[in-house]
Amino acid sequence: MQHRPSDWIIILDYGSQYTQLIARRIRELNIYCEIHPFNKELSAFADQPPKGIIMSGGPSSVNDEGAPGLNSGLFEWDVPILGICYGLQILAHNKIPGCVEQADHREFGRSELIVDDATDLFRNIPQESVVWMSHGDHIKKLPREYEIIAHTDNARVAAVRHREQQIFGVQFHPEVVHTVYGQQILENFAYEICHLEGTWTARSFIESTVKEIREKVGDHRVLCGLSGGVDSTVVATLVHQAIGDQLQCIFVDNGLLRKNEFRDVLDIYEEELNLPVRGIDATDRFLAELRGVIDPEQKRKIIGNIFINVFDDAIAGDNDFKFLAQGTLYPDVIESISFKGPSATIKSHHNVGGLPEEMNLALVEPVRELFKDEVRNVGRELGIPDHFIKRHPFPGPGLGIRILSDVTKEKLALLREVDDIFIGELRKQDLYDDVWQALAVLLPVQSVGVMGDERTYEFTAGLRAVTSVDGMTADWAHLPHPFLAHVSNRIINEVRGINRVVYDVSSKPPSTIEWE
Structure with missing residues (x-):
């Protein structure tokens, strides 16, 4: 079903790992947005065109053979455009092919943005603030239609504005939390430039x-x-x-x-x-x-x-x-x-x-x-x-994808007991609401243990807890060590068939939240 209100922003995806974050940030402003591929047939929106366009970053260079191109039809909408990283470079490349080239000094990570013009996109942004860069190319020659409105020590062109149209571009990523005033920049674009009101609740x-x-x-x-x-x-x-x-x-x-x-x-x-x-x-x-x-x-x-x-x-x-x-x-x-x-x-x-x-x-x-x-x-x-x-997410396939091998009644019984102890202790010690999702998996690994002076050869249980907002990215939850020790002790003592417990300390990405 489609719930597109009259005031919305389209995000054209050029393959950036941050594209979904752009959508998250725009929606946090109570503005509806949708992500579509950069080469989407724009006639699909003829009845209800967007009020603004954001072009995402991407892993390609505009000079690569077969690199994603610019759909010139988007200019026919005559609405504000914001190009981010690759989105900025493709705007420049469209005017002067070859104006984008590999930079002598790549920028990956934090950089200090120096604002040259704070009248619109950078309204209420301090003269110097931290932004997040992730690019190996830069704009060598800026098309005459554009003017520079911000720079960094390594990037002469860190942000631009079209001299006549409402078209903007930034070399950094305002959508990531490392860009300190990134949300304010997106708010300026949506509210001040696109004139949206934030009524999507x-x-x-x-x-x-x-x-x-x-x-x-x-x-x-x-x-x-x-x-x-x-x-x-x-x-x-x-x-x-x-x-x-x-x-x-x-x-x-x-x-x-x-x-x-x-x-x-x-x-x-x-x-x-x-x-x-x-x-x-x-x-x-x-x-x-x-x-x-x-x-x-x-x-x-x-x-x-x-x-x-x-x-x-x-x-x-x-x-x-x-x-x-x-x-x-x-x-x-x-x-x-x-x-x-x-x-x-x-x-x-x-x-x-x-x-x-x-x-x-x-x-x-x-x-x-x-x-x-x-x-x-x-x-x-x-x-x-x-x-x-507030219940944690639970996958539709259930424990079937938390048993990392063939599914049997016996394995399900083991995993249910492990899960019950883990989740029960999170609730008991008031940690359940501190994590976004917690789960247990049964690994296809049996190992040697010693219980009551006797050798055991039993399964390994894996525990995972993450913090997140929307599940698109997640960090492993830093649960207290005494808590983990207590849970592990209970599982090994009470679940016959488990003699080893491990805790997952990987984030998403590169891992996923569920193991399968």
């Missing part, structure tokens, strides 16, 4: 989405697959508010849930959220299909297919059902199929890349363009209890 999103769901669904019924997580729950609540009893929720026990989760979450759905929900135990069906499967991508596709089959069976013979509602998020889509630019596909998600090619139900995905924290804000606005909103 959780409430406005709900109002427009409820209306769109009603228009799309009409008199038909909608099936919503609940996972027990925040995303699908927010979707179900949104759809329920839009169409009431036309909604039927299904909560499937796929045998891959955490300890007691099926019954506990089902109670919340029925008693606290008053959702029309039906619980289905399909454990044997899932585990039978997963038997002997090790590859995580294959697991996702199997799980995605079985979910759809279970849903189809649940409504067999009822022709009123025409739609399936899902809690697909923006990061799911970006990581699964990279549909909005030249960035690499990381992994498929069971509800995106894992869906079968042919389905009997049309999809309704009202939060598909939202980040995790935005979904939580929508949930709070909908009145979903905070204790549910």
Whole structure:
């Protein structure tokens, strides 16, 4: 579903690792934005063109053969443009081919920006401030249409402005936190230059989405697959508010849930959220299909297919059902199929890349363009209890992708106990809300241990906790050592079959939050 308001900004992706951060920063200003590839057919937006354009950075040099080019059609919109890093260089290169060349002194990391003109883009920006540079090329000759409005010691052209049009370019990255006044620069562009008002809020999103769901669904019924997580729950609540009893929720026990989760979450759905929900135990069906499967991508596709089959069976013979509602998020889509630019596909998600090619139900995905924290804000606005909103993310494939080998009932039983101890201790010691996500994995490694003067040869459990805002980037959580020692001791003593516990200290990137 598309929730594009009249005032919005388009971000043209040239493959930068920071492109999603640009979107995050713009949305923090209560302004809607979308990421699209640099070569997107602009006629797709003819009915509702953006009020501003941001061109991202990218890993290429404008002088490389086959380097991403400039879509000159964007100038026909006659709206403000901001080029960032590669975005700036391609603007200059478009006017004077060859004006961009490899710099004698590359700039990677922090640099001091010296503002030469603070009248618009750099309004309220100090004369000298720290910015984040990441470039090997520089502009040797500036096209006469542009003037320099900021520089650094190593970059004569650190920011430019078109002399007649509302076109700007910066060599640094205002979207990263290391650029101290980066958010102010983006705010200046959006508010002062594009003249946007910042009216895109959780409430406005709900109002427009409820209306769109009603228009799309009409008199038909909608099936919503609940996972027990925040995303699908927010979707179900949104759809329920839009169409009431036309909604039927299904909560499937796929045998891959955490300890007691099926019954506990089902109670919340029925008693606290008053959702029309039906619980289905399909454990044997899932585990039978997963038997002997090790590859995580294959697991996702199997799980995605079985979910759809279970849903189809649940409504067999009822022709009123025409739609399936899902809690697909923006990061799911970006990581699964990279549909909005030249960035690499990381992994498929069971509800995106894992869906079968042919389905009997049309999809309704009202939060598909939202980040995790935005979904939580929508949930709070909908009145979903905070204790549910604050639940850590849990993948749709569940423990199936936290067992880094073939999935068996015995391994699931081990991992459930490990997970229960880890999460339980985080809650008990008031650390649960300090991390964005915590999880346990069962490694395909057995090692020698000593217990009660006897040799053991048992599995290794991995613990992971991260801090993040939206899941696109994350740092490993620096949990207190005494806490980790206590959790490890409990797991080894209480979970027969585990004799070693390790803690994951890698960040995203380069790692992902989930191990598979």
